[in-house]
Amino acid sequence: MTKKWVSLLLVGLLAMFMLAACSGKDEASTDEGKSDSSDEEVTLKFVHWINEDVGKWEDVIAKYEAENPGIKVESMPLVENMNSQDYFKQLDLMASAGEEMDLILFSNPNDFAKRVDAGLLEPVTKFVEKEGIDINEVYYNGYPAINGDYYGLPMKNVTNLVMLNKSHLDKAGLEIPTDWTWDDYAEYAKKLTTDGHYGSYLHTWHNLYSVLKTISKEKDNLILLEDGTSNATDPMIRASLELRNQLENVDKSSVPFTEILSQKMDYRQQFFSQSASMVPTASFMITEWGQFTPEFEIAWAPWPKNKEGDKGIAPMGGDLISIAKSSKHKQEAYDFMRWLTTEGIVEQGIWTPSWKDADMDKALETVVNGSKKPDAVHMESLKHALTSVEASEVIAPPPYITEAYNEFGAEVELYLLGEQDLDKTMKNIKERVQAVVDANQ
Structure with missing residues (x-):
């Protein structure tokens, strides 16, 4: 049996795990994954590797929840050491066990492509087309479509x-x-x-x-x-x-x-x-x-x-945020990730955004001033390092x-x-x- 067929078999087993975990509940969702009941409170499980100390997720999530009643976002850092490679191991264990997740953060295109191939991610193409945007025009570090589809939105540059x-x-x-x-x-x-x-x-x-x-x-x-x-x-x-x-x-x-x-x-x-x-x-x-x-x-x-x-x-490049294929709230997940990759990341003030409409100079100053010790960052050399190279x-x-x-x-x-x-x-x-x-x- 070739590695290719073993890979396909594993993807099939993963799909069976996820179907079993869903217990038929997908029928309660629309084609876009949005809940039928407007009165139902939706909780989005957002998995990543960045701890609260660094990511300051609570404040930015609280702002989104205040503007979107009925939506709750649960920040779930899967590792304590902020090592993204350890995180991907935990992510795969969660996926194989059929654990619930809605939003997944990726740190690099290699690990991203691997999970696309494994069938872990939902294409976002239909969502961006419905909104009428072009990922590569809205974000600096866009990426080519994979077999005709996009599977995430760029977050930080x-x-x-x-x-x-x-x-x-x-x-x-x-x-x-x-x-x-x-x-x-x-x-x-x-x-x-x-x-x-x-x-x-x-x-x-x-x-x-x-x-x-x-x-x-x-x-x-x-x-x-x-x-x-x-x-x-x-x-x-x-x-x-x-x-x-x-x-x-x-x-x-x-x-x-x-x-x-x-x-x-x-x-x-x-x-x-x-x-x-x-x-x-x-x-x-x-x-x-x-x-x-x-x-x-x-x-x-x-x-x-x-x-x-x-x-x-x-x-x-930068982090990409994606929707889990198994998510029962895909539209709500897309709405949050779209906000997080635009207004949200600016509000968060932790990273320089990929969003082209952001004021980059102001964003960089906000990022540095929001660090634990702004004086530790030599701003002149930082700006030069970022602006003197081409992608x-x-x-x-x-x-x-x-x-x-x-x-x-x-x-x-x-x-x-x-x-x-x-x-x-x-x-x-x-x-x-x-x-x-x-x-x-």
């Missing part, structure tokens, strides 16, 4: 950048970078490394931290191409692995992968404890500090280029891209742990990614 400890920069006599390359990043990492801390930290997510140079490209920057074929032979993938190995195992200026795994390190902890001076990340970190409050000023630099003279490019091409990734990255990551770890050389690693990556493609096409 997230741009890749590098956050730096300004105190460490000052002590090393280094300026905040405004136009730099990955070679410059490596030099900074060496100069920032001391007996007390590393110059750099790269986390365990191989679809970001092991392909740094790949995602600095304007297009074709994923492990798979838009047509679902392999991109594993891209020279920038090899160059990215050489860069990471150089930082961690040769220069010893970035936390070694062995320590990251053995000590179960977290990027927030490493940066805010001042154990690492630089972390490539994205603009959600303007406020998403978790339980930490910076004791230093955070500087920001644009996403590094592959070489001097290249156009400044950075992946831009790389956005595609709807093939649904099996997560599987491809898992195969990629398994070989990368052997390389970073010193168990095989780069030539063997690249050969194995090519074969394992191609095997995923072959099993799904």
